[in-house]
Amino acid sequence: MKEKLEQILKNAKDELANANSLQDLDDIRLKYLSRKGELNSIKKNLKDLSDEDKRIVGSLANNVYNELDELINSKNDEFYKIELNKKLENEKIDITLPSDFRPQGKVHPLTQTVNEIVEIFQGLGFSVMPSEYSPEVETEYINFDMLNFPPNHPAKDMQDTFYTKTAPNVILRSQTSGAQIRQMLNHKPPVRVISPGRVYRCESVSARKNNLFHQIEGLLVDKDITFADLKGILNEFVRIYFGSARPTRFRASYFPFTEPSAEVDVQCIMCQGRGCRTCSGTGWLEVLGAGMVHANVLRNVGIDPEVYSGFAFGMGVERLTMLKYAINDIRLFFNNDTRFLKQF
Ligand code: DAH
Numbered sequence: 001m002k003e004k005l006e007q008i009l010k011n012a013k014d015e016l017a018n019a020n021s022l023q024d025l026d027d028i029r030l031k032y033l034s035r036k037g038e039l040n041s042i043k044k045n046l047k048d049l050s051d052e053d054k055r056i057v058g059s060l061a062n063n064v065y066n067e068l069d070e071l072i073n074s075k076n077d078e079f080y081k082i083e084l085n086k087k088l089e090n091e092k093i094d095i096t097l098p099s100d101f102r103p104q105g106k107v108h109p110l111t112q113t114v115n116e117i118v119e120i121f122q123g124l125g126f127s128v129m130p131s132e133y134s135p136e137v138e139t140e141y142i143n144f145d146m147l148n149f150p151p152n153h154p155a156k157d158m159q160d161t162f163y164t165k166t167a168p169n170v171i172l173r174s175q176t177s178g179a180q181i182r183q184m185l186n187h188k189p190p191v192r193v194i195s196p197g198r199v200y201r202c203e204s205v206s207a208r209k210n211n212l213f214h215q216i217e218g219l220l221v222d223k224d225i226t227f228a229d230l231k232g233i234l235n236e237f238v239r240i241y242f243g244s245a246r247p248t249r250f251r252a253s254y255f256p257f258t259e260p261s262a263e264v265d266v267q268c269i270m271c272q273g274r275g276c277r278t279c280s281g282t283g284w285l286e287v288l289g290a291g292m293v294h295a296n297v298l299r300n301v302g303i304d305p306e307v308y309s310g311f312a313f314g315m316g317v318e319r320l321t322m323l324k325y326a327i328n329d330i331r332l333f334f335n336n337d338t339r340f341l342k343q344f
Contacts, residue, residue, distance in 0.1 A: 001042065001049075001057050008038050009064050016071055022079050029072050039065055109344040110214055110333055113321040114196045117216055120240045121194045124233060126218065129195040133182035134217075136198055137164070138173035146181045147257040148296040162200050162211075172200035176217035177257060180293075180312055183219060184301035189308045190222040196317070207329040214317035221293060221303065221310030227260070230290055230311035238266055238287070242324065247273070249284055258291025258312060269323055278326075285323055288315035 012032045019025055032038050043061055046054050107115070118128060144156055155161070155174065162172040179195040196216045203209045220229070231250065238248050246266050253263040265286050268279035275281040290313035295305035318330050325344075327333075332340050 001045070001053075002060060005039075005042060005057070005060055005064050008032065008042075009067065012068050013071070016075060019075065020079075022076065022083060025072055025076050025079065032068055033065060033072070039068075106341065106344065108333075108341065109321055109325070110317055112344060113317050113324070114214065114216065117237075117241065117315070117317070117320070118194065118196060120237055121218065123240075124236060126192050126194045126220075129179055129183055129193045131197075133186070134176060134179040134195045134197045136173055136200070138171055138178050140169040140171055142178040142181050143171060143173050143175065146297070146300045147177055148294050148300070149256045153256065160201055160203075162202050174201055175199055175314065176215040177312070177314060179217050180219045180257075180297070181301060184221065184298075184303060189303060189310070190220075191310075192220045192222075194218045205331065207331065210318070210330050210334060212334070213330070216315050216317060218313040218315075219293070219310065220312075221298075221308055223308060225292075225309045225311060227292060227311070230262075230292070230313070233311075234264055234288070234290060234313060238264070241320065242266060242269065253289065253291075255289055255291055257294050257297050259294045261289070261291035264288045264290060264313075266323075270326065287320060287323065288313055290314070 012028060015028050015031075016025075019028060030037065034040070039061055043058070046058055046061075049057060122128075140156065143161075144153065145151075149156060161174045164170045164172070176195055176197050176199060179197070183191055183193055183195070194216055195218075196214065198212060199215050200212055201209075203211050205211060218233075220233070235248055238246060246269075248267075249265040250262045251265060253261045255261045263286050265284035267273045268276060268283050268285050270276050270278040271283065273283035275283050279285050290311065293310040293312050298305040298308060298310075318333060321327065321333070322330065
């Protein structure tokens with residue numbers, strides 16, 4: 001039996017020497033070491049031997065088993081590495097090859113500005129009006145009359161406003177201020193809202209003016225609201241939007257729907273107030289219009305001006321974007337030239 005064991009060991013070693021794949025190793029393991037393998041068939045015959053021989057042959061069989069097991073395992077490791085390397089070699093990719101060009105869309109710079117401003121005002125406690133308060137096709141009644149424009153105000157003239165042929169007095173809105181009216185008709189104070197949107201004016205197009213542009217309207221009405229509240233909110237907005245504590249200036253102005261009215265300037269971002277071409281030598285840039293909501297407007301929407309007061313403001317999105325990024329032509333926003341757009 002001892003010879004038989006040695007024969008088995010020799011045969012297995014010969015076969016291992018000729019093996020050249022993981023599959024071969026599996027076959028050899030099956031043939032010699034498995035339950036139905038050659039070593040086990042010897043162990044099954046041990047029962048016919050004397051106790052002494054059982055011990056000798058048994059331990060010899062175990063030694064053979066261990067030796068073969070170790071040999072197969074180390075071959076297995078070796079083959080595994082070889083096959084892995086082969087596989088890696090086959091699946092190799094050249095990461096230095098140029099990739100497919102996939103152009104990526106971006107948010108339009110005007111939309112970016114709107115988003116940014118909306119976020120700033122949300123941080124100051126304002127919420128965005130429902131879009132149905134802010135239709136682009138509007139009535140003269142909401143766009144002008146309710147906002148206290150006198151019947152023959154020049155802004156209502158055909159020069160400024162696009163009239164439609166659909167119905168008399170139906171226009172493309174010239175300002176977002178009408179949203180104030182719809183807001184107050186639908187909600188009693190306190191109100192604290194903003195409303196971004198498109199407006200239209202019958203202008204001749206130039207580097208500074210387009211006949212379609214964007215505004216953001218703001219409205220706050222409550223008890224005991226003063227001009228100091230308006231200044232506080234707008235100074236805070238300018239500080240956040242332009243990044244640092246940029247000086248502002250409130251200049252007395254006129255809008256039919258506010259009294260008193262103001263225009264807000266920021267110190268010129270180009271020359272820091274020294275005077276340059278961008279600010280026409282004044283050192284200041286106008287960024288928005290604002291004021292205390294006119295008592296007539298409050299009355300028009302059924303709010304008692306003896307009890308409530310409020311402020312409103314309106315800003316041009318194009319203008320604010322141009323000032324922030326030093327863009328010198330408003331038409332760039334509307335040409336959809338990707339060389340311009342992809343810079344944002
Ligand atoms: N609607 C004005 C315009 O288009 C801007 C404006 C000024 C809006 C003063 C306001 C405001 O709400 O209070 O020029």
